Amino acid sequence: xxxxxxxxxxxxxxxxxxxxxxIEADSAPPGLNEDIIRFISAKKEEPEWLLQxxxxxxxxxxxxxxxxWAKLGYDAIDFQKIIYYSAPKQKKKLSSLDEVDPTLLEAYxxxxxxxxxxxxxxxxxxxxxxxxxxxxxxxxxxxxxxxVIFCSFSEAVKDHPELVKKYLGTVVPQRDNFFAALNCAVxxxxxxxxxxxxxxxxxxxxxxxxxxxxxxxxxxxxxIIAEKGSHVSYLEGCxxxxxxxxxxxxAVVELVALDDAxxxxxxxxxxxxxxxxxxGGIYNFVTKRGACLGDRSKISWTQVETGSAVxxxxxxxxxxxxxxxxxxxxxxxxxxxxQADTGTKMIHRGRNSRSTIISKGISAARSxxxxxxLVDIGPKAEGARNFSQCDxxxxxxxxxxxxxxxxxxxxxxxxxxxxxxxxRIAEDQLFYLRQRGLSEEDAINIIVSGxxxxxxxxxxxxxxxxxxxxxxxxxxxxxx
Amino acid sequence: xxxxxxxxxxxxxxxGQAILxxxxxxxGAGEVHAIMGPNGSxxxxxxxxxAGRPEYEITAGSIEYRGQDLVELExxxxxxEGLFLAFQYPVAIPGVANLYFLREALNAHRxxxxxxxxxxxxxxKRVRQEMTKVGMRQDLLKRDLNEGxxxxxxxxxxxxxxxxxxxxxxxxxxxxxxxxxxALQTVAKGVNAMRTxxxxxxxxxxxxxxxDHIVPDHVHVLxxxxxxxxxxxxxxxxxxxxxxxxxxxxx
Numbered sequence: 001x002x003x004x005x006x007x008x009x010x011x012x013x014x015x016x017x018x019x020x021x022x023i024e025a026d027s028a029p030p031g032l033n034e035d036i037i038r039f040i041s042a043k044k045e046e047p048e049w050l051l052q053x054x055x056x057x058x059x060x061x062x063x064x065x066x067x068x069w070a071k072l073g074y075d076a077i078d079f080q081k082i083i084y085y086s087a088p089k090q091k092k093k094l095s096s097l098d099e100v101d102p103t104l105l106e107a108y109x110x111x112x113x114x115x116x117x118x119x120x121x122x123x124x125x126x127x128x129x130x131x132x133x134x135x136x137x138x139x140x141x142x143x144x145x146x147x148v149i150f151c152s153f154s155e156a157v158k159d160h161p162e163l164v165k166k167y168l169g170t171v172v173p174q175r176d177n178f179f180a181a182l183n184c185a186v187x188x189x190x191x192x193x194x195x196x197x198x199x200x201x202x203x204x205x206x207x208x209x210x211x212x213x214x215x216x217x218x219x220x221x222x223x224i225i226a227e228k229g230s231h232v233s234y235l236e237g238c239x240x241x242x243x244x245x246x247x248x249x250x251a252v253v254e255l256v257a258l259d260d261a262x263x264x265x266x267x268x269x270x271x272x273x274x275x276x277x278x279x280g281g282i283y284n285f286v287t288k289r290g291a292c293l294g295d296r297s298k299i300s301w302t303q304v305e306t307g308s309a310v311x312x313x314x315x316x317x318x319x320x321x322x323x324x325x326x327x328x329x330x331x332x333x334x335x336x337x338x339q340a341d342t343g344t345k346m347i348h349r350g351r352n353s354r355s356t357i358i359s360k361g362i363s364a365a366r367s368x369x370x371x372x373x374l375v376d377i378g379p380k381a382e383g384a385r386n387f388s389q390c391d392x393x394x395x396x397x398x399x400x401x402x403x404x405x406x407x408x409x410x411x412x413x414x415x416x417x418x419x420x421x422x423x424r425i426a427e428d429q430l431f432y433l434r435q436r437g438l439s440e441e442d443a444i445n446i447i448v449s450g451x452x453x454x455x456x457x458x459x460x461x462x463x464x465x466x467x468x469x470x471x472x473x474x475x476x477x478x479x480x
Numbered sequence: 481x482x483x484x485x486x487x488x489x490x491x492x493x494x495x496g497q498a499i500l501x502x503x504x505x506x507x508g509a510g511e512v513h514a515i516m517g518p519n520g521s522x523x524x525x526x527x528x529x530x531a532g533r534p535e536y537e538i539t540a541g542s543i544e545y546r547g548q549d550l551v552e553l554e555x556x557x558x559x560x561e562g563l564f565l566a567f568q569y570p571v572a573i574p575g576v577a578n579l580y581f582l583r584e585a586l587n588a589h590r591x592x593x594x595x596x597x598x599x600x601x602x603x604x605k606r607v608r609q610e611m612t613k614v615g616m617r618q619d620l621l622k623r624d625l626n627e628g629x630x631x632x633x634x635x636x637x638x639x640x641x642x643x644x645x646x647x648x649x650x651x652x653x654x655x656x657x658x659x660x661x662x663a664l665q666t667v668a669k670g671v672n673a674m675r676t677x678x679x680x681x682x683x684x685x686x687x688x689x690x691x692d693h694i695v696p697d698h699v700h701v702l703x704x705x706x707x708x709x710x711x712x713x714x715x716x717x718x719x720x721x722x723x724x725x726x727x728x729x730x731x
Contacts, residue, residue: 427535432571435531436585436641437559437592446584450575450624 027216028085034058037185040085044154044188047161057174057184064178067312070341071370071402074246074283074310082217082248084186127152127191127207139203146202148232149194153221156192163194167225171254171291171318179250179285179312183219187252190220195230195261204460206235217248224254226261228294233264235463246274246309250285259294259321264302266459267315268467271307273474276365278337281309288315292324292350300327301344302458304467306474309338314372316345319353319381326355329455331467333448333474334367334399343373343404348384348414357388360452363399364475370402375416377409384414392422393451395444395475445472482509483544484649484680485530490541491705492522492529499525501705502541507649510677514691514716515684517702518724523684524568526702527653530682531565532558546648559585560592562648566638566655572626578637579607579621586644610643614670631658639670650674651682656690668693688720701727 028039037058041051066077126138127150143150149160156164174184191207209220226232249271255263265288274281284307290299301315317326328344346355355375363369375386392401403420425447433443449456449468456464485507492500499522507513515523529536530543532555543550550558573581586606587597598606607621614636626634635655642650652671656664671681671694683694691699691713699716701709701724709715709727 426571428571429573431531431533431555432567433573433581433585434555435559435565435567436581436645437556437588438585439556439588440554442584442588446576446581447573450573453575 026087027083030083031080032058032082032084032186036084040186040188043085043087044157046157049165050157053169053174054185057181058186060175061178061181061185064175064181066178070312070372071368071404072310072312072339072341074339077246077248077283079182084217084219085188086216127205128210142202143205147196147199148201149192150205151192153187153190153192153223156223160192160194163225164192164223167223167254167256169254171256171289172252172287177287180252180287183221183250183252183287186217187219187221190222190251191224191234191236192222193224193232193234195224195226195232197227198229199227200230201232204233204235206237208237217250219249220251222251222253224256224263224265226255226257226263226297228258229260230258231262233266233460235266235268235460237268237270237463237466246281246283247272248283248285249308251287253286253288253315255290255299257290257292257294257297257299257324260296261294262298262300263290264300264460265290265315266463267301267303267305268459268463268470269303269305269307269311270470272309273307273336273338274309276336278309281338282307284308284311284313286311286313288313289318289345290316290326291318292321292326292353294324295321295350296323297321298325298327300325300329300458302327302329302455303331303342304455304459304470305330305332305340305342306470308340311338311340311342313342314344316347317355318347318349319355319384320349322350322352324350324353326353327458328355328357328359328373329458330359330371331362331452331455331471332360332369332371333362333364333471334369335364335474336367337365338367340368341370341372343371345374345376346386348375348377348381348386348411350384351381352383352385353381354384355386357386357390358454359388359390360455361390361392361401362395362448362451362475363392363401364395366398368400368402370404372404372406374406374408377411377414377416379410381411382413384411386414386416388416388418390418390420391451392420393448394422394424397424441472444475448472448475483507484509484511484546485550485682486542486544488542488544490529490543491539492525493537493539494525494535498539499536499705500529503702503706505700505707507680507682509680510675511698512675512681512683512694512696514696514699515682515702516686516688516699516716516719521702522705523702524653527565527568527651527682527684530558530563530649530651531555556588559645560589562646564642564645564647564650566635566642566650566652568654568657570626570629570634570638572624572629574624574627576625577621578623578625581625582607582641582644585641589645606644611640613643613673614639615666616640632660632663635659635667636663639667643670643674646674648678649680649682651684653684654686655683656685656687664690665693688716691716703727 028036037054172180174181195201257263271282292299299317319326326346332340332342334340359371361369361371371390377384390403394401401422405418407416429447430443459467487505490500490503517523583603616636699711700707
């Protein structure tokens with residue numbers, strides 16, 4: 001066996017975010033029925049219209065079947081065993097960060113996300129979501145001065161119901177798919193962003209999701225609205241404790257960009273991937289979609305996916321406006337027994353709409369990594385263009401890489417280009433770097449980050465460094 | 481004179497097939513040894529075995545380098561202990577900038593010697609100093625490592641790395657192949673500038689013309705996995721003129 005392959009055999013990375021925070025929680029009993037949904041809605045003091053919206057989604061979900069088309073194998077999820085609501089117990093409403101339970105602050109500190117006033121990440125506003133609720137949002141006042149609304153989804157329902165009502169479920173309809181419908185019924189919290197006309201958001205916005213409680217699902221919901229001529233860059237990060245059982249994460253993200261607006265959405269996903277034998281880990285079934293409603297609007301997805309036992313995720317763009325632009329930059333790393341089926345959909349409807357897809361898949365150990373993407377060009381999307389590039393890299397010989405591109409064009413003037421490559425991390429590349437004095441581990445890291453460079457350069461600066469580190473941690477122990 | 485490298489009765493196999501069959505070679509500090517020989521005689525294998533290429537299995541014999549058992553060292557440890565291999569076919573590594581890679585490598589060496597890492601200005605100063613010696617173009621430094629380099633550019637880059645890493649023993653594996661005469665002279669100049677009483681070279685080559693520029697102390701003929709004849713520079717000329725045929729009779 002080759003050195004690299006042997007090394008991968010010994011892959012035994014420790015998941016550094018695997019700790020559990022011992023905190024009293026206010027939880028719903030496990031299981032799902034209309035009473036649970038009423039319970040969640042009541043806990044969140046929601047208006048009647050939202051409760052009815054949830055119930056409608058639940059009734060639709062009951063009639064839907066779990067999708068089976070993805071190249072994923074996992075034990076059936078027992079939806080009656082999951083806890084759909086868990087919140088850290090709080091004695092009263094919080095008026096400032098000083099009142100947040102210090103255990104919670106410590107938990108975020110451990111994750112490297114300082115929330116307290118003195119240590120805040122410079123230039124980045126953070127919304128921290130712990131299990132089912134948002135703990136705090138930093139820099140709220142600074143943002144308010146620019147007219148930007150950045151708050152938890154629950155707060156938005158209370159303070160800006162007209163905006164929520166207008167856009168909720170317009171990009172991802174309730175019945176869009178099984179997991180989206182489930183999310184509509186039971187979503188707990190998430191982030192809400194509103195950028196007024198002509199405003200360039202003065203700082204990066206970031207949400208940090210943490211699943212802590214056992215047997216709990218996380219169903220967050222994010223809605224970002226960029227009015228005409230506005231601009232925002234948003235980043236989400238996620239981790240979870242190391243547990244033997246699988247936990248479900250089924251989020252929905254909706255983006256709306258009006259004329260000349262631009263939304264840049266970046267994800268660094270690092271949910272617990274399970275152990276070497278495939279025990280435990282997060283099931284990540286996520287629906288993310290952006291609508292370029294306005295002319296010349298632009299939505300750009302950048303994702304670095306290193307975690308989760310199973311990932312099912314296709315951040316997509318509906319390019320409705322003329323001259324609108326959709327982008328998808330993805331790095332998906334799978335090690336251990338992880339499985340990822342991820343990609344994008346670019347739906348071209350506007351004239352001269354353009355899209356770019358750059359996907360980099362890296363598989364190590366006994367993992368499987370699939371790219372699945374759809375480019376759909378409607379008959380009226382004259383002059384639409386797409387460029388797709390899907391590259392896969394294999395480390396060792398027990399992993400798999402797969403590419404499933406779907407192209408549907410009903411417009412003769414459209415131009416679609418697709419390129420795909422698969423390479424094995426070459427023994428002679430490793431040997432060359434080691435001959436120059438680099439350890440095998442450093443050599444692998446250098447080769448892999450070179451492979452991902454096109455995607456990393458799309459990340460906001462602060463997070464590009466984090467993503468590079470995360471990548472090397474995911475492959476740590478990939479060498480013996 | 482101190483012995484730098486001592487190879488005794490070396491047998492090497494690749495995927496079960498014997499390539500080196502009892503090779504002996506001793507190299508003293510400050511010496512330049514040329515290894516010549518027909519195709520398939522094991523010249524490149526010898527170069528890669530010294531650098532520790534994992535696929536090559538040592539079935540018998542020993543290699544002592546600076547008083548250590550070389551076989552016990554990982555490729556990166558050999559490198560940090562001053563063993564450099566200029567590859568015949570340097571690989572490309574997409575997305576990795578040439579300079580970035582070189583700085584990582586240099587600092588790995590410095591760390592091994594207990595020296596602090598070079599900061600960016602100090603590193604760039606060294607780079608500028610060495611690149612002119614081999615006529616490296618500035619833009620090649622910023623490009624991805626060997627990606628889209630011409631054959632000659634790759635070889636210059638190998639010698640440039642050698643100058644930067646200042647090895648104790650440099651093994652040049654057919655560095656002259658694919659080089660025009662100007663490039664050959666530049667490469668030779670780089671090597672000659674590095675010759676000291678401590679530093680030794682093993683020059684693997686097919687052609688005597690490189691040896692006009694890098695004058696060896698010893699020339700060895702490798703055939704069928706063993707050194708069958710040794711001499712001085714005049715041997716290289718004789719081989720150029722008469723080929724290897726006459727050696728079979730001698731052997």
